[in-house]
Amino acid sequence: MAYWLFKTEPDTFSIDTLKQQKVSPWEGVRNYQARNMLRDEVKCGDLVLIYHSSCKAIGVVGIAKVVKEAYVDHFQFEPTSAYFDPKASCEKPPWVMVDIEYQQHLRLVSLARIKKTPELAEMPLVKRGNRLSVMPVTAAQWQHILAMTGQF
DNA sequence: GCCAACGTTGGC
DNA sequence: GCCAACGTTGGC
Numbered sequence: 001m002a003y004w005l006f007k008t009e010p011d012t013f014s015i016d017t018l019k020q021q022k023v024s025p026w027e028g029v030r031n032y033q034a035r036n037m038l039r040d041e042v043k044c045g046d047l048v049l050i051y052h053s054s055c056k057a058i059g060v061v062g063i064a065k066v067v068k069e070a071y072v073d074h075f076q077f078e079p080t081s082a083y084f085d086p087k088a089s090c091e092k093p094p095w096v097m098v099d100i101e102y103q104q105h106l107r108l109v110s111l112a113r114i115k116k117t118p119e120l121a122e123m124p125l126v127k128r129g130n131r132l133s134v135m136p137v138t139a140a141q142w143q144h145i146l147a148m149t150g151q152f
Numbered sequence: 153g154c155c156a157a158c159g160t161t162g163g164c
Numbered sequence: 165g166c167c168a169a170c171g172t173t174g175g176c
Binding site for chain 1: 172173174175
């Protein structure tokens with residue numbers, strides 16, 4: 001089983017929304033590096049840190065579990081969707097999504113704290129740029145972040 | 153709102 | 165294939 005971190009803007013989709021829906025597709029990944037991980041490496045049963053970006057409380061806010069592996073993200077074909085891709089072909093759809101299931105909220109582990117933690121310095125999150133929306137998390141990083149919540 | 157970082161596009 | 169222009173992400 002592997003660990004991941006998924007980014008979302010809470011104004012669009014938050015951990016609270018996920019809790020209400022219990023299971024939700026993780027659609028709209030439109031970056032090739034992130035897509036490749038979703039398509040090739042994210043497996044059923046993997047655990048995911050949910051991260052809120054571009055908001056007041058930036059950081060890790062909860063845990064989800066992957067319950068369905070990569071399948072075609074149909075939003076790429078829908079002209080009214082924010083995730084519409086006019087170049088996407090039905091024969092070879094470029095974009096995929098997975099389904100995740102809500103596990104639990106976490107007490108916020110803020111980006112500021114993550115940045116100050118030497119054990120987390122290798123996360124893509126704190127590397128220059130910080131633009132990757134799906135990134136791997138090592139077991140050690142996972143344990144460290146959970147410990148920082150004070151809940152475990 | 154600003155701006156740095158970085159991905160994508162398109163001309164050559 | 166190079167690279168300048170442009171668009172987007174995302175923290176502050």
